[in-house]
Amino acid sequence: MSLPAALAAEAPRAQAMLDRLATIGADSPGITRHAFDERENAAHDLAIAQANRLGLEVMRDAATNLYLTWPGEDRAAPRIMLGSHFDSVRHGGNFDGAAGVVAALAAVSALHATGFAPRADITIAAFRCEEAVWFGLGLIGSRAALGILPQEALDRRRADTGRTLAEHIAACGGDPGAIRPGARLLPPGPIRCFLEAHIEQAPSLIEAGVPLAICTGIPGNIRHAAIRIAGEDAHVGLPRRFRRDAALAGADILTALDAMWAEEEAAGRAMAFTIGRFHTDTAKHEITVVPGDFTFSIDLRAYDADHLAALERRFHAILDATAARRGVSIDRGARNAAPVGPCDAGLQAALAAAAARMGVATRPLGSPASHDAANFAAAGTPTGLLLIRNANGSHNPREAMETADLMAAAATFAAFLRDAG
Structure with missing residues (x-):
C-alpha cells in the first residue's frame, strides 16, 4: 500500500479516537481531562489499544508517562521520539495536546500498513500533566521524564482534590520515590530527536489559509x-x-x-x-x-x-x-x-521538506505557548514542532481543528520517519 493510501485509510481511525477522547472528557461547556486521574488514564488506555493493534512495546515510567515503541532493526541506534499530552484545562477543548499523540499514532499506523520497517526505534510518548492548572506547575510529566522536576513539586496539591502530586502519581500506579532531580525516566538509550504536533493557539494559519506550520521556537x-x-x-x-x-x-x-x-x-x-x-x-x-x-x-x-x-x-x-x-x-x-525551547534548524528544514513531499502547504511560525517539546530542546535534544490550524485558539471549549489538518501533520511525520530510516 502506498503511504498516501495508508494515510487516507487511517483518517477514520484518527477521527474515531478523537471522538472517543471527547466522550471521555465531556464536561459542559467543554472538555476536562484531569491530570493523574481517571480521564487521563482512560485516554492512555485508548493509546495502548492502538499500540497493541500495531504490536508496539508498551512502557510506563515512575511518573506514569506512557511510551509506545515500534522496535527498530538496530535497537542500539538513537531513537526518534514523538509525543504530547492528553490532559486538558478545565472546560477546555478536545484537541490541545491530544492531537499530537493522535497524529503520531496515525503516522506510525500508516507506515506500518505500507510494510515499512524502521532502522531505529520510534517511540510515541504521552506525557502526564502538561497543563499548569492542576498543580500550579506545567510540563510535569516531561520534567519528571527528563529528571528536571523540582523535588518540592511532589508536595504540590491538585487544585480540585487537595491531594498531593505524589499521592496522585501513586494512585495511578507510579513510584513518586523514584522521581528526583537528575534521575531520567525515559526509555534507555540515546534520542536522535523529539517531535511534537500541537494545535495553534492563535488563528494565524486560518488567516494564512495554510493547514500546518513549522514552528521556529517555543517561548x-x-x-x-x-x-x-x-x-x-x-x-x-x-x-x-x-x-x-x-x-x-x-x-x-x-x-x-x-x-x-x-x-x-x-x-x-x-x-x-x-x-x-x-x-x-x-x-x-x-x-x-x-x-x-x-x-x-x-x-x-x-x-x-x-x-x-x-x-x-x-x-x-x-x-x-x-x-x-x-x-x-x-x-x-x-x-x-x-525554559525557552529553540526548534532545531535542521529539523525545521526536514519537516518542511517532508510536508512538501506529501503535498502539504506550510509556513514558519513561532508558538506563543509552552510545550513538552521545550523541555527536550532545553535539555539539548534536537526538537521539532508542528502547529496545526485551529480557528479558535486553545484552552477553550471552541477549539476547532479539522481532521484533514491533523492528517496533514500525520503525513508530515510519516514522510519524515520514512526518510529518516
Missing part, C-alpha cells in the same frame, strides 16, 4: 500563581491621599505591564503576558470598603532567555515602584519557570 515563561498586595482596609469615603488601596495598586501594575508590552511590540521584540487571576477577597471585601489586600497571577513569556530575564527585571521594577507610590507591600509568592 520560555516566568509564572507567579499568587502575588499578594497588602495595603489597608478603609472606608469608601477616605480621601485619596490617605489611601493604601491594594486594588488600585493591582490596576497600576496591569496598566504598566500592558504599556511595556506595547513598547516591546513596537520595537519588534516578541513577548506576551497574561494576568489570569485578578481579584480582591470577595468573602471579606464589600462595596463600601477600600480593599487592603489584592491577589493576581502572571505568566510572562518570551522567545529568548536574555530577553525573558530583562522582562522579568522590568516587571520587578514595576512592582517596586507601585509599592512605593501606593504605600503597599507586595509578596511575589512562589516563582515557576519554563
